[in-house]
Amino acid sequence: MSKIIHTLQEFASNSGDLPALRGDNNAFSYSDMLAAVHTLADELTTLGIERVGLAADNGPEWIIVDLACQLANVPLIPLPGFFTPQQMRHAVESSGVDALLSDRDGFASTCATLFGARLSGGAVTFASLTSISAFRLCPLLDSVLLPDNTAKITYTSGSTGHPKGVCLSVAAQYATASALNDALKETPLHRHLAVLPLATLLENVAGVYSALLRGAEVVLPGLANLGWAGSSGLDIQALASTLTATTPDSAVLLPQILKGLICARESGKWPAPTSLKFLAVGGARVAPDLIERGRQLGLPVYEGYGLSECGSVVSVNRPGADKPGSAGKILPHCAVTIVAAEVLVSGNTYQGYLQHDIGAPSFTEVSTGDLGELDEDGFLWLRGRSKNLLVNSYGRNISPEWPESELSALPSILQVMVIGDAQAFCSALIYPAPGASKSDISHDIALCNTNLPDYAQIRRWAALPNALSVADGLLTANGRLRRNEILTHYASLVDDCYSDVLNPETNEITMQCLSVVSANTARTDMAEE
Template structure:
């Protein structure tokens, strides 16, 4: 039996009135939750979808749809709301999705036919039956419970196939590492279609018997793939009395800036996880100085989301924490991190089975004597200067964005005599302030990693313009291509 379903049974027996799921319009206790899941699971089994898609805003309906499919053993694909029409069509076709639970049926009708069969499912969710051809779909690896699509904001997204056991193992380890408890109120700030929030923000709290708060994304200040209203975010944390939450670095940066400007910060938080992209040490220090209980972590979709996490009583500045209890980490000869202890099922549509000797992460790093994991950059991003020095750009960029005025930075220097940066300043920041920030950051860096010259970006690096992924990782090749002429001019002058 699913560990999540077994936990729900225990919580229903021990504390049936405790609120399990809550959004703006409804709440479900643990005593009410299982009957709802069972009824919806029976509906899904009767309809017998090959693959079920979920395309909807956050809410109890999304959570119930996911949990019902989980209980019924029906392969599920969360569809990010920010996917373009072409990307949705690609995922539906490649995965052979034949049924979708959605609060936006018009988007699916626009892809296929204006009169697609639609029927009610639960709350605002509609049940849409698609016209798909199973013969055209990639076969799902045996045991696939969920396919999560990584980044994929330009081009065709890539699907990672995961088994139920893998996701539940990660969720259980996360509960242990974060000291999740029954009186927690976890506020979902990221889309539930994001694996990190799905596993860490839904499954882990339910295993612990906590309350999961699921307001609409707009209510917590999110819009599109990267829009953020920090005022709404802070208000939501206070209104929902959140004790735990998950943020990506850009969200934490905005919260810290607001706190430094005098905005009141929530005091109910006991655990604020930060991940999805590299986090500046200075940003974490600034957050802690404001009283925010921030804990950096690290993971990837192929590992079921989180691999390592700082935790109460076991955190180290500059590290991404200790590996979760089920994880073993070792390193390739070039320093690439390899993760063992979790079996994943491969990429959708790729016939080759995943390696059995561990997952090659593409990240470079090391463990210290006490078992804390430190990241030094991406293997594919490492560049070598004209003087033969290796530079991991993420390290330098982390130093830059920790300074006031610099919102984003991309560092380049392959085969060059010095490094340069494409910088996105915060609105209204004068060039002199950026120069001062660079000088201050350079004092913290060795000479070969320092940034000597910079240009101002014409616009932020976002998923919408193809210059970053959905979780904030820079698309370096795209940025370099966009600013190639200006970068070349820095070296000619």
């Protein structure tokens, strides 16, 4: 039996009446939850289902399906809502899914369109579920082999149309959740709000599993009630209202969500609930100034670091072990070494990539591609991505995450990507914060430049016409920049940043329709709002 199920059953036997899961329209105590999990596991076994693809809204039944698959030894494949139809078909076929579970309207039609003759009969209902139904698929002629002990396949956003499937064991997920709980044992956390889609491993493991294993209540509003508009954006005010109404102790955020909450707090539109004790922020590097702004406003924000291949979390800052600007102290279930400036992680790793590593030896170490260093207290300090490294025309190396983290903390900037590979200077593609004028942005960048060496300062910037999003393929599910795609999509803006660089009469950088800023001045040739 899985360690997660075993621990939950022990807890339910002693404190089964405590609330476990609460959704928009239903709630489960620990005893009720385990009863539903056992019933569904029996149903999966009776139906002969071998691999489950789950495409459903956030809610208690998502977690019941997840835990029932563990109990029935059926690998679970969460299908993110941001997947295109082609990506969904790839995920289903590459993992050998034979049953798709969903609560989405029109999902039967979606299945018919994507899988045609493989769709076997109509929807199958379950006695243990009220909103989720199953759609059976005829098995593929060639069976899909999985690495040993695969319990969950989480798909990275990938850099192409075919995301990679990371195969994880129950033990790896349990180790992550348990290590987080051990690190936070002095912080009373009794109610967790699931803010991210449950198909996101960070929420599923670090958020929900950790909360359940410590006997906390998990609040699971539907994504629309949280403010998620499909996969293209988040209504921060709706999320802020949900935080106020549910009074959680903990939540997991992405940096962009944190910035939105800070703006709502600073504008006076949101009185943050005093119940909050731990807001974990991950998915991308967070500027220390942003952490400080949040804390001054009463938001207990702590940066962490991890990756899917290691069960989602490797290090985290927390009360009593906190160094703002770092990615936190390494959790004891993992070991981190630095080789040639790259972060290598061992101790809690994945089973392999789907369809790539069958029969390969155990994966005992992960090359993260992240640059960093460890201090004497065991805190990890990240310095950027090795593959994202910009090398300017003077041969200086620049990790763009460094100036980006500084720029993203500025009140006038909502999103930013720094560019400048093989160029004489750095520029930035910027999506402005609501109400920010061009002069506001130029002024803020000029102030930021005073904290950067000359080769990393932003000399030009161009305004993005639309926010970067998962829906347009320019962000990953965790909010990371998909740099190559952005460079391709906005190639004309990039070219503009470096066209007619030198004025032949003055030998100075010219502006055209872009703001030019330095450490001491901020000026613009654009009309001001």
